[in-house]
Amino acid sequence: MNYKNIKTSINKQLLEIYINRPDKMNAINPETSMELKHIFEQFKSNDNLKVAILSGSGEKAFSAGNDLKHIRSDSDPKVPFGGITSDYICYKPIIAAVNGFALGGGLELALSCDILIASDKSTFGFPEPKVGLFAGAGGAAKLAKLIPQKLALSLLLTGKLINSIEANNIGLISEIVPAKDILKRAREIANEILKCSPLAISATKQIIYNEYPTDHDPGNIEKVYSEVIKLRNSNHFNIGKKAFANKEDPIWD
Template identity: 45%
Template structure:
């Protein structure tokens, strides 16, 4: 069993909790490697279709890299899939939701930016403060943030390390929904429930097409680009089940194949 995180199955949903509340869920190498294994298992499990990542307690989602561990001489290492096993996991076609229940600083913000949907409690705070301690947001923050909000707004955050509230995060566009304190996980489950009503193969084809298409400057080329998840969808039983269920006025029975 993991020591620094938990992974709870709820039907087709996996709820992953970073579990180091005494250090505001900051992550050191053992925690990063545990989370990488959890998301490896999630990616490979055909019975799991959506994941939520959150932090233990009500103070922090994640304060990022465990600087005290590093300052104490601990050797820093990150798995190939990146910080929390997510920030360099570029081939995950299943959706991941961040339930940000407090501070999301540095690597913690980078984890949230690596997900597909961010739900934040009113007490959530976001920042990339690495330059203030002689570092840089190299786990994707410097590249994801300017792709998710206007460039000047992203540079304003990146070059100052300033803190942004959940409300401002929604106004800037990187937060999908702000909810009262203590309700981030429930709201994330609601979003997951809406996703789970859809064909999982349609969701994966959609995510892969969006993310892969962002790498292609020409719109025509992006539309015509071959994506593996699209090919899987077009050959699936679910492609037949969806229209059939609609015609029969019933809920579809998605099989994910």
């Protein structure tokens, strides 16, 4: 597929994806959503790719959200907003590197990633109510799970914007990074993940997102989580233990 609205690059096991509409603050139209869905499906199915970074081209915006200037038509691709805000299950890690504005659907897309780092010049918010919309691409539900309900309601009902420090204080983001270092830090995190067992990473993601019950018998965990079965049936523990004993980096099969 030839992409018009996104850019991609691959470095060994790391996939980098950039929303590439800087003249429109990386606003997302249906075609962009289709391209994002396609590349993330490729990421999911390619066994050689283990981690993805999602960011926006330019210095002003990760994504300003839904492209309100787009005139909807019956020919628009019928895909989830941003490609992964719904109907997308992938147990490989995705890092959002927010550089600038992450508003509305742009913030919903960032919240669909596993780790969210932001530059010190970033701005966050759900301004949808001010144009007669709401955070309907999963933003309202995800935000209410991520931060205290009253704080979520304060953001969602007022449409107010907050900066990186405020976002970090309420637990909306993972960490703040100087703007010039945002991609460098995202790649550092990706490389830290790549040192880990990919099967252990997948099992962890599945447990986190499917809310493992605290009263569940740990001995029966394989009955609940398919990714845990894959890990338990692998040789990864022996590989990791041997590498640790020999003070060397493990080579995962």
